[in-house]
Amino acid sequence: MATKSTTAERARPASEPGTLVLLCLAAWAIPGAGHFWLGRAQKGVVFLVALTMLFALGLVLQGRLFPFDLSEPLVALAAFANAGLGLPWVAGRMLGLGGGVVTAATYEYGNTFLIVSGLLNFLVILDAFDIAVGRK
Amino acid sequence: MSSHLLLLVLFAVPVSAVFAALSREEPREQFRTGAMMFGGFVAAALVLGWLMFPFPL
Numbered sequence A: 001m002a003t004k005s006t007t008a009e010r011a012r013p014a015s016e017p018g019t020l021v022l023l024c025l026a027a028w029a030i031p032g033a034g035h036f037w038l039g040r041a042q043k044g045v046v047f048l049v050a051l052t053m054l055f056a057l058g059l060v061l062q063g064r065l066f067p068f069d070l071s072e073p074l075v076a077l078a079a080f081a082n083a084g085l086g087l088p089w090v091a092g093r094m095l096g097l098g099g100g101v102v103t104a105a106t107y108e109y110g111n112t113f114l115i116v117s118g119l120l121n122f123l124v125i126l127d128a129f130d131i132a133v134g135r136k
Numbered sequence B: 001m002s003s004h005l006l007l008l009v010l011f012a013v014p015v016s017a018v019f020a021a022l023s024r025e026e027p028r029e030q031f032r033t034g035a036m037m038f039g040g041f042v043a044a045a046l047v048l049g050w051l052m053f054p055f056p057l
Helices: A017-029 A033-037 A041-060 A073-083 A087-094 A107-132 B004-023 B027-051
Strands: none
Touching (some): A033 A107, A041 A087, A041 A107, B004 B027
């Protein structure tokens, strides 16, 4: 009879420090990439689709990709949260998307979608890290 | 795209899916947890909406 494997029994696919850094960078750049790397493709697909969709909806709702303006601490925090999504955020910034339309009825909704997508990706990165070091 | 309920649903679907995938290992459990979380999002919003209905007094 098959039994559920324990954490200790599972292989550690990426326990070297250099590999862990690369894993976290990949997980940051592409949502779910860390889970794909670790062989958890099903979770990787969920993260890729859900977080990219959340980010795209945020842009459609005319939310803003905040700049790193340290003179405005809340703006800087929002920028840090936005940056959590990696390449979609980089692409959005390079393409000039996420200008934000303050007068739009959906502006605050858009901001929420964009910020939450980045913050959730930070959680996903931590989850991939935990799996890689054998904690999960 | 200006319906609050639609926007709530659009927000709740991916957020529930991510939290469910983070907290459960088996796809069946993930689906169940995600569905419960999604229901919780929508139900809480409706209840709070009704509670706030009389305000401002």
